[in-house]
Each structure stands twice: as structure tokens, then as C-alpha cells.
Amino acid sequence: MHHVAFYDLDRTVTRLPTWFAFLVSSAPRWRVAFLPAMAGMWLAYTLGLIRRDRLKELMHRLMLGGAVRGDRMAAxxxxxxxxxFNRNIRPGAPLRIAGDRAEGYRVVLATAAHRFYAEALARRLGITDVVATDASVNAAGAILHRLAGPNLYGPAKLAAVEAWLRAGGIERGAARLRFYTDHVSDAPCLNFVDEPFAVNPHRRLRALASACGWPVLDWRPAAAAQGL
Structure with missing residues (x-):
């Protein structure tokens, strides 16, 4: 029997979202002038005028350019x-990760965040396996703003988790699976696993967790100190 624990990243392991923060902290200073345009893109998304995957591509293109050298992106x-890792990790997340490992679970970061920074953060958490959104790469090894496949949000994340299991030769019937998330968009993954956990959930996930009888965890500082 395989034991695997999947962790969402944004607002589950981290306190705050990471994509916008990565773009703003990594962009050349002169591109900060484009922040109002970023807000406009987000508004277009909330109005249903552009898809979430296209929003991610447009924000990437605006703040980092169409291509970034591989070594530069890695840095x-x-x-x-x-x-x-130093400023934006929920205190309860490393504790739970350690607890899962102690129980014999293989820990996987499963996130819609881009792989190029999700893997770097996973290493600091001691996580080797990462399911994440992939960016296109050109022949010179530069990271492009276009996605290479779907943005792993909602059902697309479940499809990627299932693909990861198949690639590892892990049959669903021979696995005990956990999934931790803060957001209702991960409902497909929560319904797929044996042990779903709502972590510091927003209103819609809290209501769903209550209806389904899923455990609700609190990984804020005070709760983490109590082992919750």
C-alpha cells in the first residue's frame, strides 16, 4: 500500500499567494509602472473576459518579458x-509535513504555481515531488511566458495528480491518499482522496467541508503551537 500526502501551496502551505509576489519581486524596476495594467488584467479575468491560464501568461509577459534565460529564472x-520560506510559510505546514513523513507518507506539493519557483520552495520544505504548472521552454533553454499545458487549477490539478500517480506506477486501489488545501477549487482532488483536509479554508470550502464531514485544520501560529 502506497501512502501519499498532497499539499496545495498558496494559502495552504503559504499564508499569502505567491504568483503576484514572484512577479513583482522578480521584475526589473522599470516594469513596476505596469502594475495598473496587471490590475486591469485581473479585472478582465473576474469579469470572465479572459481565462485563468491566459491571465497567467499575460501577467508573466508584462512583468518578466516573453523569454527569460534559464539561469536567470533559476536565480x-x-x-x-x-x-x-523565511516570511510566508504557515507555521503548521512544516509540522504537518513532518507528521505525515513520520507516518510513512510520501509528501507531494501539488500546485497551480509555476514549477520554476515551486520546486525551489519545495526543496526548502524537504519535498522532492512536485506537481505544478509548466512554462514553455525554447531551444536555448529560456523560460517563455506561454504555458506548456494547462494551468493546474480545479479539475486540471486532479488530472495532473492522477498522471503523477500513473507515472509512478501507483494504482489508485493500492494507495492511501491525503490532500490539504485552503480553496474550494481543489474540490475535485478532495473528493478523489481518502483523507481530505480543509486548511484555513475560505467560506465556500468551509461550508463544503462541513457538508461533507471533512476535517478543518488551523495552521496559524497559535494553533500550530497546539499541534492543530
Missing amino acids: LAERFADRT
């Missing part, structure tokens, strides 16, 4: 991962 990702 930006490492710097961002250091800052995120």
Missing part, C-alpha cells in the same frame, strides 16, 4: 524561495 526562483 530569481531561488531568491524568491528563500524569502517565501
